[in-house]
Amino acid sequence: MEAITEFSGRMIPLPRNDIDTDQIIPARFLKTTHKEGLGQQAFFDWRYDGDGNPREDFPLNQAQYAGASILITGNNFGCGSSREHAPWALQGAGLKAVVSTEFADIFRNNALKNGLLPILVDEETQQQLLSLAEEDPTAEIKIDLTSKTLTLPGGRPVGFPIDGFSRHCLMNGVDQLGFLLALDEDIRDFEREHPPRVNTGVPETPS
Amino acid sequence: MNDEQRRNGVPRTLFAKIWEDHIIRAQEPEVPAVLYIDLHLIHEVTSPQAFTTLRERGLKVRRPGQTIGVMDHSTPTIPRNELGIIPIADIQAATQLETFADNCRKYGITMYELGHENQGIVHVIGPEQGLTQPGMTIVCGDSHTSTHGAFGALAFGIGTSEVGHVLATQTLLQNRPKTMAIQVDGRLQEGVAAKDIILAIIARIGIHGGTGHIFEYRGDAIRSLSMEGRMTVCNMSIEGGARAGMVAPDETTFEYVHGRPFAPQGADWDAAVAHWRSLPSDEGAPYDAEIQLDASQLTPMITYGTNPGMGMPIDGRVPDPDQETTVNERSALDKALRYMDLQPGQPLLGQPVDVVFLGSCTNSRFSDLQQAARIIEGRRVADQVRMLVVPGSQQVKAQAEAAGLDEIFRNAGAEWREAGCSMCIAMNGDQLAPGQYAISTSNRNFEGRQGKGGRTFLASPLTATATAIHGVITDPRTLIGANN
Numbered sequence: 001m002e003a004i005t006e007f008s009g010r011m012i013p014l015p016r017n018d019i020d021t022d023q024i025i026p027a028r029f030l031k032t033t034h035k036e037g038l039g040q041q042a043f044f045d046w047r048y049d050g051d052g053n054p055r056e057d058f059p060l061n062q063a064q065y066a067g068a069s070i071l072i073t074g075n076n077f078g079c080g081s082s083r084e085h086a087p088w089a090l091q092g093a094g095l096k097a098v099v100s101t102e103f104a105d106i107f108r109n110n111a112l113k114n115g116l117l118p119i120l121v122d123e124e125t126q127q128q129l130l131s132l133a134e135e136d137p138t139a140e141i142k143i144d145l146t147s148k149t150l151t152l153p154g155g156r157p158v159g160f161p162i163d164g165f166s167r168h169c170l171m172n173g174v175d176q177l178g179f180l181l182a183l184d185e186d187i188r189d190f191e192r193e194h195p196p197r198v199n200t201g202v203p204e205t206p207s
Numbered sequence: 208m209n210d211e212q213r214r215n216g217v218p219r220t221l222f223a224k225i226w227e228d229h230i231i232r233a234q235e236p237e238v239p240a241v242l243y244i245d246l247h248l249i250h251e252v253t254s255p256q257a258f259t260t261l262r263e264r265g266l267k268v269r270r271p272g273q274t275i276g277v278m279d280h281s282t283p284t285i286p287r288n289e290l291g292i293i294p295i296a297d298i299q300a301a302t303q304l305e306t307f308a309d310n311c312r313k314y315g316i317t318m319y320e321l322g323h324e325n326q327g328i329v330h331v332i333g334p335e336q337g338l339t340q341p342g343m344t345i346v347c348g349d350s351h352t353s354t355h356g357a358f359g360a361l362a363f364g365i366g367t368s369e370v371g372h373v374l375a376t377q378t379l380l381q382n383r384p385k386t387m388a389i390q391v392d393g394r395l396q397e398g399v400a401a402k403d404i405i406l407a408i409i410a411r412i413g414i415h416g417g418t419g420h421i422f423e424y425r426g427d428a429i430r431s432l433s434m435e436g437r438m439t440v441c442n443m444s445i446e447g448g449a450r451a452g453m454v455a456p457d458e459t460t461f462e463y464v465h466g467r468p469f470a471p472q473g474a475d476w477d478a479a480v481a482h483w484r485s486l487p488s489d490e491g492a493p494y495d496a497e498i499q500l501d502a503s504q505l506t507p508m509i510t511y512g513t514n515p516g517m518g519m520p521i522d523g524r525v526p527d528p529d530q531e532t533t534v535n536e537r538s539a540l541d542k543a544l545r546y547m548d549l550q551p552g553q554p555l556l557g558q559p560v561d562v563v564f565l566g567s568c569t570n571s572r573f574s575d576l577q578q579a580a581r582i583i584e585g586r587r588v589a590d591q592v593r594m595l596v597v598p599g600s601q602q603v604k605a606q607a608e609a610a611g612l613d614e615i616f617r618n619a620g621a622e623w624r625e626a627g628c629s630m631c632i633a634m635n636g637d638q639l640a641p642g643q644y645a646i647s648t649s650n651r652n653f654e655g656r657q658g659k660g661g662r663t664f665l666a667s668p669l670t671a672t673a674t675a676i677h678g679v680i681t682d683p684r685t686l687i688g689a690n691n
Contacts, residue, residue, distance in 0.1 A: 017539045018414060018514055022653040027634040031281050031299040033255035033306045045655045050641060075535060076415045080653060082350040082364035083253065102415055105450050106350060110366035163382065164237030180376040183232060183241060187378060190231045190243050197245045198338055198469050200275040200317045
């Protein structure tokens with residue numbers, strides 16, 4: 001994974017609340033066995049009409065937002081299914097961060113594991129960013145993991161929370177699997193004291 | 208909690224007991240806890256990329272014997288051909304299923320393939336096979352893994368990266384969640400079901416009311432539910448924002464688990480039950496939040512909007528965006544009603560539907576089908592309505608057929624299908640056409656969830672079946688008693 005310390009980017013406004021993972025990537029696109037190539041399908045049913053033509057009123061289709069990398073959304077982003085295809089699709093569409101006032105637990109976990117930053121802000125900052133993104137599509141904001149701040153174009157920094165472990169992994173470009181693999185001894189000890197609760201290889205015959 | 212506190216008898220919740228029993232490495236301010244996973248359920252949609260990670264890094268599956276695979280999401284539910292095979296027309300789905308079978312074979316994981324006698328929705332077959340047991344940690348790359356919490360297990364959905372973590376290490380990094388006690392007391396009226404309890408809870412707390420928490424459902428209304436009813440309730444915990452929902456194990460639980468293929472036997476059974484009896488939350492155990500619900504006041508519930516929190520009593524009227532307090536709420540409700548093509552203030556009773564879907568990991572078990580069959584027996588699905596009945600597993604299907612339920616549904620004009628997720632997630636060809644209305648016993652009414660442009664009303668099997676009979680949304684209480 002690529003290490004992330006800070007980056008600047010332009011914003012795409014998507015001022016809807018409760019955007020669920022079925023909107024981020026509809027289930028019919030989950031028949032893939034890869035992570036790549038899902039960007040085209042991000043927000044598919046909002047992005048294209050019934051005939052497959054891009055809807056002009058959808059921000060992701062608008063020329064002024066081409067190349068923007070930070071999605072500013074309404075409240076409670078990412079509810080619904082556990083599909084990691086959601087962050088894969090958003091990244092495939094060129095996004096590096098999503099800003100909201102709340103994230104669903106599973107989506108937040110999935111995003112952090114892929115280097116897509118879920119940036120939690122208060123409602124005032126969210127509204128300010130939404131207006132800014134709509135009024136000036138060239139405006140850039142900066143996200144800095146070292147100082148855990150989002151910096152507005154005027155220079156005002158706004159802090160955001162991120163758990164220390166995820167931040168460490170992101171800033172060093174390491175994933176969590178390596179950490180767990182290094183615990184092999186501890187896992188062995190635990191397994192010695194706790195025999196498996198089931199053996200799926202051998203069903204018992206009911207008495 | 209440390210050993211000293213434990214000796215001092217500090218009361219603990221069901222959640223805390225299971226959590227603490229599975230800690231390999233305690234949580235630190237900057238590092239989450241490392242939790243051991245007893246059972247890992249995998250399916251074709253969220254596992255292929257995790258197996259790719261194993262291959263790329265040269266890793267094995269650490270505990271194939273604590274892992275089980277089943278095909279359910281992208282599987283067709285159309286009838287078997289003359290060779291007894293369920294044909295897969297969709298090439299992409301066929302490739303995904305083959306990849307899954309191949310991965311399970313190569314890594315030595317027991318897998319129930321399409322049409323196998325034990326195949327079915329992952330959250331139906333775990334309990335059915337006796338794999339799901341009290342006190343366990345259970346995960347699956349599927350948000351409805353919360354279902355297994357009905358047995359007093361800590362069960363939650365994970366993403367594909369985490370599927371890889373569990374395959375390779377049988378562990379997960381987790382920050383300790385908060386707990387919310389959901390106390391449900393009182394006796395349900397006739398015609399009101401477990402589904403109505405959970406829809407009422409979500410309508411009350413909203414779809415993010417449980418974010419950061421796990422639920423423990425308590426109270427005599429929960430205790431009186433069957434295991435299948437408890438599974439329905441726990442299943443939709445995620446719809447209230449909670450990754451897990453739990454019910455303390457009791458005699459009902461033990462009776463359900465006893466004698467199932469993977470359940471402990473003989474002396475092991477006695478030892479297991481003795482341990483399970485120690486799991487319920489201690490008197491005075493602390494919760495981070497608590498809500499209460501009076502089951503006796505509940506009516507059948509129905510959703511009117513585009514998330515599961517947009518629900519109301521079946522005889523209610525669609526809310527008016529102008530009555531909402533914030534701009535955000537106004538605009539969310541307005542968008543939902545426009546998508547659903549419903550008017551503020553209109554009743555939903557009498558609203559026509561095109562499709563009735565009886566199935567999904569929420570409501571596809573034998574008792575769900577049996578309740579539906581009881582009210583449709585001797586009646587017909589309304590002429591213009593398509594009703595799909597999709598058993599949750601091949602075992603449920605066989606049991607229903609042995610009881611003659613398939614005949615009852617067929618005679619009523621409903622389709623009797625093979626087992627799978629089907630129209631709950633609509634990735635297998637079972638889907639709504641744009642603009643169609645469905646009443647569905649599934650768990651999500653998000654835009655396009657059951658097919659692009661489709662509109663979903665979530666309800667119980669009783670309400671869905673009553674609606675099938677009249678072709679318009681119907682209060683099941685008007686049909687109950689007339690038949691029995």
